[in-house]
Amino acid sequence: MTIVEGASSSGNAPPNPEHGDRLELDALVVGGGFSGCYMLHKLRDELNLNAKLFEAGTALGGTWHRNRYPGARVDVAVPGYEYSMEQIWNDWKWTEKYPGQPELQAYFNHVDKKLSLSKDCYFNTEVYDARFDTESATWTVSTKDGKRARAKYLIVAVGFAAKQHVPDWKGLDTFAGDIYYSANWPTEYVDVRGKRVAVIGTGSTGIQIIQEWAKDAAETTVFQRTPNTALPMCQSLLPPGVQEDRASRLQIFEDSKKTNSGLEIWPIPQNTMDASPEERLAAYERLYGGGGLWFWNTNYQDLLVDPIANREAYDFWAKKTRARIDDPRARDLLAPLEPLHPFGVKRPSLEQNYYELFNKPNVRLVSTRESPIVEIRPNGIVTEDGQLYEVDMIAVATGFDVVTGGIKNVGIKDRYGFDVADQWNKQGVRTHLGMMVSGCPNLFMPYSAHSPSVFSNGPTSIEFQVRWIADVIRKMRELGVRAVDVSKESEQAWKKEVTEIANMTLLPKAKSWYMGANIPGKPVEPLFYLGGMILYRERCWETSRGNLDGLIKM
Numbered sequence: 431m432t433i434v435e436g437a438s439s440s441g442n443a444p445p446n447p448e449h450g451d452r453l454e455l456d457a458l459v460v461g462g463g464f465s466g467c468y469m470l471h472k473l474r475d476e477l478n479l480n481a482k483l484f485e486a487g488t489a490l491g492g493t494w495h496r497n498r499y500p501g502a503r504v505d506v507a508v509p510g511y512e513y514s515m516e517q518i519w520n521d522w523k524w525t526e527k528y529p530g531q532p533e534l535q536a537y538f539n540h541v542d543k544k545l546s547l548s549k550d551c552y553f554n555t556e557v558y559d560a561r562f563d564t565e566s567a568t569w570t571v572s573t574k575d576g577k578r579a580r581a582k583y584l585i586v587a588v589g590f591a592a593k594q595h596v597p598d599w600k601g602l603d604t605f606a607g608d609i610y611y612s613a614n615w616p617t618e619y620v621d622v623r624g625k626r627v628a629v630i631g632t633g634s635t636g637i638q639i640i641q642e643w644a645k646d647a648a649e650t651t652v653f654q655r656t657p658n659t660a661l662p663m664c665q666s667l668l669p670p671g672v673q674e675d676r677a678s679r680l681q682i683f684e685d686s687k688k689t690n691s692g693l694e695i696w697p698i699p700q701n702t703m704d705a706s707p708e709e710r711l712a713a714y715e716r717l718y719g720g721g722g723l724w725f726w727n728t729n730y731q732d733l734l735v736d737p738i739a740n741r742e743a744y745d746f747w748a749k750k751t752r753a754r755i756d757d758p759r760a761r762d763l764l765a766p767l768e769p770l771h772p773f774g775v776k777r778p779s780l781e782q783n784y785y786e787l788f789n790k791p792n793v794r795l796v797s798t799r800e801s802p803i804v805e806i807r808p809n810g811i812v813t814e815d816g817q818l819y820e821v822d823m824i825a826v827a828t829g830f831d832v833v834t835g836g837i838k839n840v841g842i843k844d845r846y847g848f849d850v851a852d853q854w855n856k857q858g859v860r861t862h863l864g865m866m867v868s869g870c871p872n873l874f875m876p877y878s879a880h881s882p883s884v885f886s887n888g889p890t891s892i893e894f895q896v897r898w899i900a901d902v903i904r905k906m907r908e909l910g911v912r913a914v915d916v917s918k919e920s921e922q923a924w925k926k927e928v929t930e931i932a933n934m935t936l937l938p939k940a941k942s943w944y945m946g947a948n949i950p951g952k953p954v955e956p957l958f959y960l961g962g963m964i965l966y967r968e969r970c971w972e973t974s975r976g977n978l979d980g981l982i983k984m
């Protein structure tokens with residue numbers, strides 16, 4: 431049934447898509463994580479638009495709602511990893527420096543209450559198709575449960591990790607025990623006491639699950655392909671005073687807007703080898719000992735650019751890490767003397783007692799680099815050398831089809847009918863500023879590819895992108911512009927900038943998800959903007975300057 435704006439199928443009641451009505455909206459937001467929630471608030475409460483949000487899950491929180499595996503916690507410290515809106519933080523108290531998933535979920539519930547978001551959200555609503563009609567300049571969006579919506583502006587806010595990657599192992603569905611996927615973990619407690627468990631994958635997710643499961647399981651087998659250059663988290667309770675002082679909390683947000691990372695931090699403004707060996711060691715000790723990602727994101731300025739500088743940092747890390755592992759074989763597998771790739775070109779995880787776990791007699795390490803997994807059988811996991819590892823439970827933590835996977839699920843078709851993700855999978859990602867796609871007018875994508883996203887503090891860069899999108903929409907309405915698009919030339923220029931900056935770094939030297947290299951068949955290319963938030967902001971304002979001078983007005 432088609433409903434015209436402002437009317438409904440039953441008198442004055444709003445259209446109800448649960449009953450087959452089509453929602454007629456100004457704006458539709460897809461995804462209820464950090465960017466989707468803020469976007470809905472901006473569009474609805476500041477631009478006074480008729481805006482709704484579709485979320486595939488059962489609650490707000492996005493990645494923090496889906497990734498509820500044991501031990502899940504953020505690797506950016508609070509306060510700082512949160513919205514800067516005072517109405518949200520003025521009566522919210524974090525307990526730990528690196529909050530766990532339950533606390534992050536509670537935070538989203540708090541945000542929901544403060545901004546009254548849920549009343550305009552449809553949960554369990556998974557979008558599978560979105561297409562633009564040039565004549566009406568609207569997007570029509572369809573969901574798996576039969577809802578349909580038409581909107582002038584479509585904001586796809588599904589983040590970078592909306593689609594888990596599960597390798598195509600033979601026999602996966604024959605496993606007789608319990609198998610758990612990190613990004614779709616059950617809400618009920620999973621009891622591993624007395625069980626033989628396996629964890630496949632040693633990214634941030636795998637390490638966090640291993641640390642929890644190895645506490646209680648009878649036997650833990652870890653399947654590692656590439657060693658993680660994990661850094662000590664140094665978790666702590668937030669000391670009193672950190673959050674209570676209004677002026678210093680405001681200052682955190684002010685300072686974070688002036689840096690490249692969106693955190694109030696800068697790398698050491700010196701090249702590694704220009705420091706004396708004593709100075710360098712002191713700096714490394716300070717960064718490593720301070721915990722968190724400091725050894726990665728506030729190291730010497732040439733860490734991710736100069737191979738010699740990088741090796742110096744790796745050697746320091748390896749020495750520290752090797753000293754924590756008793757068994758010589760485990761030591762060589764977990765922290766080899768010869769690095770498999772430069773330090774930090776794959777994201778280091780934060781760990782609490784990860785390396786010491788391998789000193790326990792009931793924790794074993796299997797190198798799938800030496801002998802890959804070839805089959806899952808009812809009673810366990812088989813590697814290429816014919817070895818069967820008998821287990822009762824498996825946790826799969828093999829990462830994500832970053833960006834493209836989530837966009838693929840939404841099924842975005844450009845105005846010529848081509849599927850955007852299909853084109854990206856064939857020819858590589860094409861965007862302008864990581865937020866717009868040529869041929870997709872009025873489509874905006876915060877925290878996606880080609881933007882600083884995963885190389886910045888999420889909430890800071892999301893707030894910037896959402897404000898920019900809202901500003902473009904506000905200007906469109908003031909100017910009476912129905913739709914804006916970007917040119918192919920703008921896309922090409924942006925891709926060139928993304929690629930040239932990445933090629934100045936050591937990032938292309940590893941097979942990482944930053945480069946799309948973790949998914950078989952996916953084009954290997956830089957997926958994120960490494961120019962930093964300062965330059966990124968400038969580029970965005972250049973595009974929307976004047977009367978939206980950098981955009982095509984339709």
Ligand code: N01
Nearest residue numbers: 503504505597631632633634635636655656777827828829
């Ligand atoms: O995914 P990953 P993740 N056989 O891609 C291995 C964020 N995050 O979910 O390195 C065997 O990093 C793969 O091996 P390799 C954070 O940004 C944040 O852990 O490709 N192994 C790797 O070890 C993070 O960086 C937090 O050789 C296979 C692992 O699986 C990002 O999400 C918490 C395999 C995948 O690691 C992704 O993290 C969680 C195969 N066929 C996530 N295929 C925090 O804030 C893949 N692997 C703390």
